[in-house]
Structures are given as structure tokens and as C-alpha cells.
Amino acid sequence: MEVPILKQGDYLIASIQSALSDADLLNLRDELADRVGRFRSRGVIVDVTPIDVMDSFATRTMRSIAHMLKLRGAETVIVGIQPEVAFAMVQLGLTLEDVATALDLEEGLAYLNDRMTGGSSSVR
């Protein structure tokens, strides 16, 4: 299941469409690392709205995506974590630590715009 990645100005938007296997998640990571260089992107939004399970592997991969892209010069924000998914993650003890999150795509874009203009970030 390939994740479509859209280019929007300085940003890339990866909108996950359905449940992803481990291999799909690793492909997404590699694809984003590649495209951030190709398109000289400054920010990346990963929209996980349709994801109904964020287990230890998915969480770890989201963290490695954010850390890798940071090393490539781009900010990452994860958007769309559903309330039940957030609840399960907390129960499991899974955290996204220093990875930025936002409610939805709109808030994610606002967060990145804020970061790019050097303003104080209101979303975290």
C-alpha cells in the first residue's frame, strides 16, 4: 500500500490512506527522506487519520521519520492521531517524545508556517 506524497510549496504532505504494514512504513520513511532532498522541502506533514492502530513499531517509525527528516533539514509534524488511538498509545506507554503533533492537516500547516516564519509556535 503506497502512501501518496503531495508537494505543496516548501512542504510535503504524506496522507496515509489505510492500514500500513511494517514494510509500508519503512518505505514511507525512505521515500520521504529521498523527496525532501529532491524537492528541497522545509516541512513534512504525515497525516495518520485513517490509522486505527499505532503500535510500538509504527510509533518508533514515526519517530525515526521525524528524526531523519530533521537531519535532512525539514521539520515533521504528525497529524490526525484519533482519540482511541491516542488512548491506546498512552495505555501501552508509547510516546512520540520530541516529535511535533497537531490535531489535523490545517493545524499541521499552521504549525509549519509558524516555524518557517520564525514566529513563536502555538501548536505543539
Place this chain on the structure above:
Amino acid sequence: MYDNQSVPIKSDRDIVIARQHGRTYASKIGFTGGDLTLIATAISELARNIVEYAKQGEIVLSSIQQGGQAGICIVARDEGPGIVDIVQAMEDGYSSRRSLGLGLPGTKRIVDEFEIVSNSGKGTTVTVKKWLR
């Protein structure tokens, strides 16, 4: 009561299939919302353990009854190398491989009953139960 359902686990794709089956099965028993997500997440962790440590095995879903209470029983079975030190494997943060080290202890936290039997060289069976509230 519903018929048992077995899901073979042979690759990472089967992890997704197992948790989707688990979600459907649990909803037939009567689980809803957040509980379905917890059950699907537990199955995901158990199935991943099989793929990572034993390469293959199975997840068996069954419906259970006790004192008028309904629930789901999930058995994750493999014939892999087994877990040498179960106490250590159940510690938060312990991982002999790639996961966060939260797989088994995390799963234990999101279910009502948790049992693990492992024999070195003969495989591991994890049995978890969740009751309808």
C-alpha cells in the same frame, strides 16, 4: 459463542490482517470504540513478536464466557526459539531486538488477563483475555 478463528502469521502483512480480523471478531462479541482499538493493538504486538522472534506462528481468536460475562481470548502461538528469560522480557524497556521493548509489558497493561508460557527451543504461547464491561 462464536467459532474460533485462526490467523496464520508468516510475514509483516499478516500482522495487519490479524488485527483487522481481531477487530471484526471482537465487535461481534460486543466490544466497541476504544476497546476495539486496544484489542487490535494487543493483537498487533503479539503478532509482531511472532514475526520478529519465531518467523511464523498463529493467532487464535475465541469468544469466552465466565459468570455471565462475555469476553475475547487471543492466543498467540509459535514454535520459535522461545524466551529464555520471561521475567526480563516482561520488563518495560527490555528488547532483545528491534521493537521499543514495550511489546509484551505494554500488551499486558491493555488486557485483563495475560499468561505466557515459553520453553527454550520449543516456542512460546501468549494467552490474553479481555472482558466486556
